[in-house]
Amino acid sequence: MIWDQVWLVIWTLLKIVAIVLPLIIVVAYLTYAERRVIGFMQGRMGPNRVGLFGFKLWGLAQPFADTVKLLLKEIIFPANANKFLFLMAPVITLATAFAAWAVVPFSDGLVLADINAGLVYILAMTSLGVYGVIIAGWASNSKYAILGALRSAAQIVSYEIAMGFALVGVLIASGSLNLSEIVNSQAGGIGHWFFIPLLPLFVIYFISGVAETNRAPFDVAEGESEIVAGFHVEYSGAAFALFFLGEYANMIMISSLTAIMFMGGWYSPFTGNSWIAQPSILWFFMKTGFFLLLYLWFRATFPRFRYDQIMRLGWKIFIPITIAWIMVIAVLKVYQIGPWFS
Amino acid sequence: MIEYLISAEFYQILLFYVYSGILIGAALAVVTMRNSIYSALFLILAFFSAAALWLLLEAEFLALTLVLVYVGAVMVLFLFVIMMLDVKIKPKSGISMYTKVGIFVALLMALEMIMLLGKKMAHVLPQDDLVKHVKGYSNVKEVAENLYTQYILPFELASVILLVAIVAAILLTLRKRSDYKYVSPESQVHVKANKNRMRVVKMETEKGNYIGGDE
Numbered sequence: 001m002i003w004d005q006v007w008l009v010i011w012t013l014l015k016i017v018a019i020v021l022p023l024i025i026v027v028a029y030l031t032y033a034e035r036r037v038i039g040f041m042q043g044r045m046g047p048n049r050v051g052l053f054g055f056k057l058w059g060l061a062q063p064f065a066d067t068v069k070l071l072l073k074e075i076i077f078p079a080n081a082n083k084f085l086f087l088m089a090p091v092i093t094l095a096t097a098f099a100a101w102a103v104v105p106f107s108d109g110l111v112l113a114d115i116n117a118g119l120v121y122i123l124a125m126t127s128l129g130v131y132g133v134i135i136a137g138w139a140s141n142s143k144y145a146i147l148g149a150l151r152s153a154a155q156i157v158s159y160e161i162a163m164g165f166a167l168v169g170v171l172i173a174s175g176s177l178n179l180s181e182i183v184n185s186q187a188g189g190i191g192h193w194f195f196i197p198l199l200p201l202f203v204i205y206f207i208s209g210v211a212e213t214n215r216a217p218f219d220v221a222e223g224e225s226e227i228v229a230g231f232h233v234e235y236s237g238a239a240f241a242l243f244f245l246g247e248y249a250n251m252i253m254i255s256s257l258t259a260i261m262f263m264g265g266w267y268s269p270f271t272g273n274s275w276i277a278q279p280s281i282l283w284f285f286m287k288t289g290f291f292l293l294l295y296l297w298f299r300a301t302f303p304r305f306r307y308d309q310i311m312r313l314g315w316k317i318f319i320p321i322t323i324a325w326i327m328v329i330a331v332l333k334v335y336q337i338g339p340w341f342s
Numbered sequence: 343m344i345e346y347l348i349s350a351e352f353y354q355i356l357l358f359y360v361y362s363g364i365l366i367g368a369a370l371a372v373v374t375m376r377n378s379i380y381s382a383l384f385l386i387l388a389f390f391s392a393a394a395l396w397l398l399l400e401a402e403f404l405a406l407t408l409v410l411v412y413v414g415a416v417m418v419l420f421l422f423v424i425m426m427l428d429v430k431i432k433p434k435s436g437i438s439m440y441t442k443v444g445i446f447v448a449l450l451m452a453l454e455m456i457m458l459l460g461k462k463m464a465h466v467l468p469q470d471d472l473v474k475h476v477k478g479y480s481n482v483k484e485v486a487e488n489l490y491t492q493y494i495l496p497f498e499l500a501s502v503i504l505l506v507a508i509v510a511a512i513l514l515t516l517r518k519r520s521d522y523k524y525v526s527p528e529s530q531v532h533v534k535a536n537k538n539r540m541r542v543v544k545m546e547t548e549k550g551n552y553i554g555g556d557e
Contacts, residue, residue: 115402116402116481117482120407123406123414124407124410127409127410128413128414130414131386131418134422146425150422150426153418156418157415177403309530
């Protein structure tokens with residue numbers, strides 16, 4: 001009796017480790033991939049020196065060298081900074097970035113917590129990430145940091161609305177808030193995936209996701225050229241590493257959510273009975289990887305948006321389009337049109 | 343005894359007291375903290391604990407919506423405003439007139455609640471059995487069915503009132519300064535690079551006047 005419960009706790013902890021550990025490794029290699037891919041796109045080499053045991057291995061050991069460097073550096077506290085909040089901010093960023101992974105279904109049944117209101121849980125957790133940025137900006141006692149925090153807060157709150165409305169479209173289309181059921185309602189080849197009937201919402205969701213994670217071309221919260229590094233200008237060492245980890249975990253999160261909501265999650269684009277048409281976790285990884293590549297591609301190609309134009313894009317273009325398209329989806333759903341809603 | 347200590351009921355009660363304690367403590371801290379940033383952060387903690395209590399009632403949709411709306415949006419704007427203000431840490435100041443009136447009102451409200459819940463509505467409250475729903479119960483469906491059938495009119499009315507409030511708030515804050523210099527993003531984003539922005543001029547290649555050298 002008691003051992004059942006103890007085992008349940010241990011088993012859940014093991015499952016959490018099984019999600020978090022690979023996530024951290026993926027984050028490490030995402031930073032490496034980012035530098036190599038952008039290097040390739042801009043005709044440079046990227047990091048290609050740090051290897052193991054005297055072999056260069058195309059620089060594959062670079063993320064570990066970076067991690068060791070960051071962990072060994074000193075954490076510097078600015079004068080008159082609020083020490084407690086200064087240290088809490090990166091923890092909040094990281095915790096909310098990881099907490100959202102609890103409901104992500106990797107494959108059929110392969111999910112830590114299969115809760116009814118999974119979609120709302122994801123929205124709630126990702127909306128908390130902004131606190132890390134705001135508290136960091138305020139606790140640093142620095143002009144640039146608070147400017148970055150204010151920019152970021154306004155931007156994230158604005159794009160959350162467009163993002164939420166885009167997800168309302170998904171919710172209407174699938175008729176469920178449960179992520180596994182959302183994926184299951186897209187079963188049956190590429191023609192059944194939601195990105196076709198929800199094309200505007202799909203585009204808006206991903207762009208809002210890029211804005212939400214403060215990535216280029218919407219990275220005015222960091223804005224190296226204007227406000228040095230924005231909210232984390234005063235951070236160094238391990239505290240900075242946590243911000244870095246949180247940001248990249250959020251990127252992977254948005255990419256995997258786009259794959260789940262619009263691209264059929266673990267389902268294969270092909271139909272039939274051959275091996276390539278089988279649903280598999282590999283499909284999910286491939287789709288997530290594709291969206292991660294888009295993130296890097298954006299960063300390599302687009303110049304940074306001006307701040308007032310970011311706000312205009314979010315409020316005056318994205319939100320009206322999402323509201324209009326929700327009506328379209330409701331009509332499609334009521335009249336059971338297409339392969340998606342019949 | 344040991345059976346009870348490992349039962350789910352015990353943990354539900356334990357968690358209830360833990361979260362209620364945090365909730366009351368955080369709510370007290372909101373009004374007693376002298377730094378208003380801390381007050382706002384404790385208010386966030388209070389919302390969180392309230393959401394946890396709702397989760398214990400198996401009202402997961404309501405709990406998550408509370409976090410999403412109040413913690414994720416409303417409190418962000420609160421913090422935003424507080425940080426923009428020139429916040430001064432208030433010095434300690436005994437018990438003022440405000441505090442006395444406040445305590446009086448609080449006691450009065452507590453008395454009213456006790457009278458109402460202890461006598462009149464005692465039968466509505468659950469006696470001492472814990473909230474437990476059947477397997478497969480969906481709080482989302484339950485809320486939606488009630489909202490969109492039985493309470494459709496009050497629900498729509500509330501949304502209209504909110505809409506009026508939004509329009510009013512925007513109208514009150516929308517001011518145009520006459521000497522405000524700004525560029526219109528609309529006209530900027532509609533600029534075509536090869537039409538309005540630059541002019542391609544055809545001209546003869548300059549020979550230049552190269553002096554010296556071998557050529």
